[in-house]
Amino acid sequence: MNWRSNVSLKKWSREEVVAEFLSARFPRHQFPARLRQTVYRRTEGTPLFMVNLVEYLADQQAIVEEQGSWKLRAELSEVERGVPSNLRDLIQKQIERLSPDERTVLEAASVAGMECSSVAIAAGLENTVEWVEEYCEELARRHQFLSPAWLVQLPNGSVTPRHRFIHVLYREVPYRMIPPMRRSQIHRRIAEHGVVIYGDRVSEIAAELAMHFEQSHDWPRALEYLLRSAENAVARSAHHEAADLVRRGLLVLKSLPKNVERDHQEIRLRMILSVSLMAMKGFGSAEVEQVYAEAKDLFNSSAPSPHLFNTLYLHGLFYITRGDITAALEIATQLLALADKLEDPMLNMEAHRAMGATLIELGRCNDSLEHFERALQIYSANRHHPYTLTIGHDCRVMTECSVARALWAVGFPDTALERIQTGLAFARELSHPQSLIGAAHLAAQLYQERGEPEVARNLASEVIKLADEHGLELWVALGKIDLGCAQAALGDSDGGISQMQQGLAAYDATGGRLWSPYFLGLLADALGKAGRAEEGRAAIEKALRLAEDTGERYSLAELYRFKGELILKSRGRKARVCTSNSTAGPCEISFVDQARDCFEQAMHIAEQSMTRSWYLRSALGLDRLEMSLGNSGHEQLAEIYSSFTEGFDSPDLKLAREQLTVRLGRHAIPTD
Secondary structure, eight states, rough: OOOOHHHHHHHHHHHHHHHHHHHSTTTTOOHHHHHHHHHHHHTTTTTHHHHHHHHHHHTSSSEEETTTEEEOOOOOOHHHHHOHHHHHHHHHHHHHOOHHHHHHHHHHHHOOSSSSEEHHHHHHHOOHHHHHHHHHHHHTTSSSSOOEEEEEEEESSEEEEEEEEBSSHHHHHHHOOOOHHHHHHHHHHHHHHHHHHHHHGGGHHHHHHHHHHHHHHHHHHHHHHHHHHHHHHHTTTTTHHHHHHHHHHHHHTTTTTHHHHHHHHHHHHHHHHHHHHHHHHHHTTTHHHHHHHHHHHHHHHHHHHSSHHHHHHHHHHHHHHHHHHHHHHHHHHHHHHHHHHHOOOHHHHHHHHHHHHHHHHHTOOOHHHHHHHHHHHHHHHHTSSSSOOOSSOOHHHHHHHHHHHHOOOOOOOOHHHHHHHHHHHHHHHTTTTTHHHHHHHHEEEEEETOOOHHHHHHHHHHHHHHHHHTTTTHHHHHHHHHHHHHHHHHOHHHHOOOOOHHHHHHHHHTTTTTTTTHEEEHHHHHHHHHOOOOHHHHHHHHHHHHHHTTTTTTHHHEEEEHHHHHHHHHHHHHHTTTOOOOOOOOHHHHHHHHHHEEEEHHHHHHHHHHHHHHHHHHHHHHHHHHHTOOOOHHHOOOOOOOOOOOOOOOOHHHHHHHHHHHOOOGGGGGOO
């Protein structure tokens, strides 16, 4: 095993120790995974530091017990800054025993960072590297504060020793002991030297430079590097970090004079904040709405630009997630026009993706495919064009997965499977967490529709694990819905239903309504199959009301089919013995008529939207009903079955073939 793998395993095992300690200290807790990571980062697993930090958080009411469960009530950025007083006093006493020169070097090293090169320390002190290294080596030799050095080559070709503080608190305490003016001067010298050394590669240390320029009150350069570092954080799905950087940038912005450049910088900051909040809290969260409310006039008065395009794109995403699909369609139309005006192929690509994403939710799957395929053509033709992730997802990944979703609905289950596998494979190749999470979620849905719940369960578990690691509440909620649906299909009805209900509640808390009708329909179906048909009927009625309110029609036909099946399940025995020629009471006949009406309405909606997969399922439901009543009526099922050109091994088409075989005889049914 290589060295990198050993380090990874060692780090993971120490994080697990922190997790075990938190579980033992706070039974029945609901802490996010990032708390474990933060405590490890602050203490590096050292038992004394770990215990003291956790007790400090409890004393400060950052961790509280509510209704029998322990919860984190502070921002993790506050946890990052916390230093228990007893540990601070202990470290200060160690610093006081150092010689004046050792203390001077240690303080400058604390300004340079957790890992500090002798070149940076020397720049901060305006002294020679040789003088600095003499004292660094002495501290490292005595195992005080610094680790032994290793050599690194800098971008300008020079070589320098680099040390690391043996613990994060050994860096923070001396840092806080430096007088403010002197500390500011050291920050400025280190930053200016870093800009020179890194040259064209300065973005690699953007976060460090932003911090140094902030602390030296060089506001223009602080803002420049805060923007760069926030964009870097979004690109690697570090959205909590990106949001913190943006908030710092907005504070810096207040110290700058108002002008056109400042307005452009504010738009960029708020765009990044929107992306990160959407990932963390949900596309339709109240926090995202507040971002737009605070800068509405700024957005409306801005001249056409890529930043305005991205802001408009995000605004459309907010609308569609909140269930205002009409407003989202208007914005998608504006995006296409703006992209043409700006003559930017990558913006044109994103505009077509936005239009496709909107049309598919309106049930216009064939129209959406035209825009999705156009987006993929542009992506392929501009493979080497600089590309910034507009919403934190790679365009090709999410478009391939959306194409799969549309293809399944219009009746190409095998081709849909190929496209979802292409999108998922490319997401894994990119190693971009948020793109992989989105792809795995859509893949889980498709495999569930294909009747492969085992695969769907594995993908849903992957969504939850990755989303929890990155603190993405929205995707954790969606993963739980996917997981619950798969569990119910695999036989764990009660567990699956409970999981789906938890996921739906969490999703609703993000402000999201997009896909909620479909999710409620899946819950209703699971309830019906578990013998809880009346609960299922309540859920499906809620789903239909919500679909009518939002205009979401992608799964509308399926919702009416669910309703028909639930009507039969809730009054199934009476419905099966009731025929049109029966002398049974009108109430009993009405259940059959209600179910038939639902299936026929589902087929009508599917016919209008040309979604053959939904039509096939509704035709199957209607044909089963007519068969149970002794009626004919297989013509619609036979017609829709014969229209398929692939997917004959899928459960729906197999069932249709079996049902038609009973009706017409084995040799009358085509199999491919």
